[in-house]
Amino acid sequence: MADDAQGATTPVLPPERRTAGQEHVPGNVLVSIGALLLGMLLAALDQTIVSTALPTIVSDLGGLEHLSWVVTAYMLAATAATPLWGKLGDQYGRKRLFQAAIVIFLIGSALCGLAQNMPELIGFRALQGLGGGGLMVLSMAIVGDLVPPRDRGRYQGLFGAVFGATSVLGPLLGGLFTEHLSWRWVFYINLPVGAVALVVIATVLRLPPKRTRHVIDYLGTFLIASVATCLVLVASLGGTTWDWGSPQIIGLAVLGAVLTVVFVMVERRAAEPVLPLKLFRIRTFTLSAVISFIVGFAMFGAMTFLPTFLQVVHGISPTMSGVHMLPMVIGLLLASTASGQIVSRTGRWKVFPIAGTGVTALGLLLLAHLDEHSSTTEMSGFFFVFGLGLGLVMQVLVLIVQNAVGYEDLGVATSGATFFRSIGASFGVAVFGSVFSNRLADQLTDAFRGVRLPSGVSADSLAADPRGIQSLPSSLRPDVLHAYASAITDVFLYAAPVAVVGFVLAWFLREDRLRASVTTPDVTETLASNPVERTSYDEVCRALSVLGSREGRREIYRTITERAGYDLRPATSWLLLRIKRYGSVEPAVLAERGPVPLTVIIEAARQVEERHLATRAGLDLSLTPQGEEVAERLSRAREDSLAQLLGDWWGPDRPTDLVQLVKELNGELCGSEREQPYDGGPAQRFA
Template sequence: MALPPAAPAAATSSTPARATTVVATLMAAVFLSLLDSQIVATALPRVTADLGGLMQFAWVTTGYLIAGSAAVPLYGKLGDLFGRKRIFLISILIFLAGSAACGLAQTMTQLIAFRIVQGIGSGGLFISVLAIIGELFTPQQGARYYGWFSLTFGAASLVGPTLGGLLTDLAGWRSIFLVNLPLGALITAVIATRLHLPVQRKKAHIDYLGVVLLTAAVVAVNLLTALGGTTYAWTSPVTIGLAAATVLLLTLFIRAQRRALDPIIPLRLFGDRTFAIVVALGFIAGFLGLGIVNYLVLWLQDALSLGVQTSGYLLTTMMLGVVLSSYLSTKLIARTGSYRRYPAASMALFALTATLCALTDAGPALAAVFLLLYGIAGGLNSQALSLAARNTATRDDIGAVQGTATMARQMGTALGTTFFAAVLTSKLPAQPSPAAYADALHLIFLVMIPIALIGLALSLLLKDTKLS
């Protein structure tokens, strides 16, 4: 049975201009969050030269991403319980505190610890913005603003590496963190004074056991994907232990959610067929989308023997496909109120692109076409699934719904990365040649096809429900 969609909050923004200002400021917060996952990579050589810790430097990025992933569902539920504006402001203050501490770090260990703090704030920013837009507007009204996420993501991806290098050269690596402080202070001031949402007054029962179990499960999954097949072999006790811990923690979490008075992820949400399908599709979209990106780089450079610069141009083509298809699809959804066709088109394009990559000897021109199609496939599902999830939520469940859907996509990305790494290493000899890489990547593309077709079948089960 479908849940009744939420009406927009009565005391939101009194004028279109005020609403636009608020949403633009929220997107600036998302931009800061996304930028910090991109901007640091360029500065890492300078960081390690200054602080040392060469063997730890990967955790400067990994710690940030893991902390953000673990924080998402918790912040979504806290926003439902205590008010989304309050949780957003807490998130950005944590993010800014982490940024300031990173800029003052004296050792690599300190920097990694402060990046984890920053990541905890970042996860709260992202999910809070999704939930605030969900409360400010009806699903169909909100569709036009969801498209801004695509533009923000594209801008952060394109600007991040260049800006990181520029700031590092001009003002030192610490500036890439400290620059967040004045921008974050401005965002905080605007949201504190111009965003008006109804105050939550209901009695809250925080599911502490659920928080601990879910956080531990998300951390275990991310550690498994970060360490498995690289730092530790797939058959090592550490990797097997992380996999077993993940399964055990998720099982215990589900049991805890059945008993909790106010669970982090209410299992009753899955009684709505649309929501259950959206969560499954989000997992598959993450699995096939971001989970395969590293192997597309290998395909370009090792299988097609293209240079680093050419590969970079082609991956930029893919990114443009993601941004444009996501933005345009949300515009069309806002106009028609219908989202059903876009996830289906996305999965069909994933299957088509995987087939073309597996069966065709591509040169640079064909590779550009394939990657553009792949990017379009990724963009068609990104905001459409968020809108479909939002359409199933009552006002009290917006955060939990968006948090669960976002976490499913992140879990799909993490497990996709691990799965495709296992497929790749299973085909590679001890000293792989370009031909060996080509054979292994050929198998990866073939494996993608049935997964995409499962996603297509699921997407066809979505009801043709109009956004409210």
């Protein structure tokens, strides 16, 4: 028998059967979803499109030692702003906040394109990141306002697809714009796309006037952003701009420590803390947070400096450097998808963080062996291994955190895991940048010792602008290219022990039994460089919507029939729930519009009539009083099966929003995803 999960269209409910939230859905939901996807596209693209343009940006604006901050400024701002955007959207309305996020992002993009020096670009990237954080959070939250719980998994899957696409397209587009237009178009391209999204959102999007009051933890948000900034400044400026023992670096380190203590004190008293400290009493969460930090450290550090290696050392064009990065992205996506699916099917997950951190460490060691003579095949293979390691661990870290916490902390624990990866990414890019700058200065000084250089050329000038390599005599170029290659690959060598620490910590994770309601996370939670804030309700809704559609096979109708205590055919139970939902149905039209063959429906119709569960009025079947009772018990059995998936969250003190979600999903899942409901009228035909 065909099942509920085979359908791909969203049912359009008759007015009398819509929930309050659905009454406000605009006539063309897809247009609104499309505008949200454009907003998400902007934020996702700016995480990856800049990497292949960085060498050219540095050559144009100077300041190679500040290269990492072009990436770090965006990540830090987006990460710090994420919890604020989510709660402000709840409190003041998401549409208005989403429009504000687009405007801030577009202003930041325009200013980035106009930047005349590195400090300006870094400041404007931070402004862009503030808007980008809002685009990420609010676009996902608005989907929950637009579509019913059963369909959210499918629509949120579209956002995951956008992330997957931008991971591949970002480096390619960055290279194309840089090579054929200007690096400034990496930012200017956001303006027309954002303008379209802004117009569509303003004219089409209609959201229910739903508000949630929050006690927003402004001080906690400010403090955790300040602590992260101090750490990143110490990592990026220590040993380059200032000596490690200088008053500035010591002062930043002391300030970071003091702010950390203040943050802990504030969070203990906060009504709605940005990061509840009680989560750190859960060993699995704490270990996962540290491993997430390490994964972010390795992933974004490598993604920032590999294009520089390809373009400067191997002379590859910006566009082709994006192509050369594809094996890493493909390895990441393949391993991430496969590991998530395997864990969801088997319930066993511990092998993946162990294998993932181990393969990531191996990948970093392989990258450390690259030099100016490495072949394309060798580089592609090493990139693929590195991406494979990251992919094996990234999906699973979010999943095991969700499995370790109670319902009330599910949302904040999910965003907390990705928050630590974001901080790790910012820290990693800064540390990689500092190591690279120091090693490059030393390598160039050694290369030019005792060598007479052309006028205007020095180790400092070549470190600031790699284009100067082209003006060197052919006899000097190999040494300079080797200096660049060694400086970049040393970065990977120093990062490998950090990945090994993650590998060791992964062995201490305790493999608790996987909850039935914990499913593979969205790609947005896996690939996003900043956390996507969602509530506990949102997370359970996503999980149950996926399970609800996945379980809609013949077996579920056999199961709920047995649970209800009847000996009906599974198809008969399916038919009774359809009649209950629509009042009356015509079997031939059910077969025409739905996924179940006519012969199966006819057998089911014969049984409901033989058992006096339904009567005919012309061609239509309607429930008898006995049939109403049977259908009601079947519906309750379906509700019980959904509740059972929640496991220990469905305890005596279960929250009311969880109860309401199960009832709402049960009502929706009693109909087929493929069939379209009746629109009324004498013949009760399908709309």
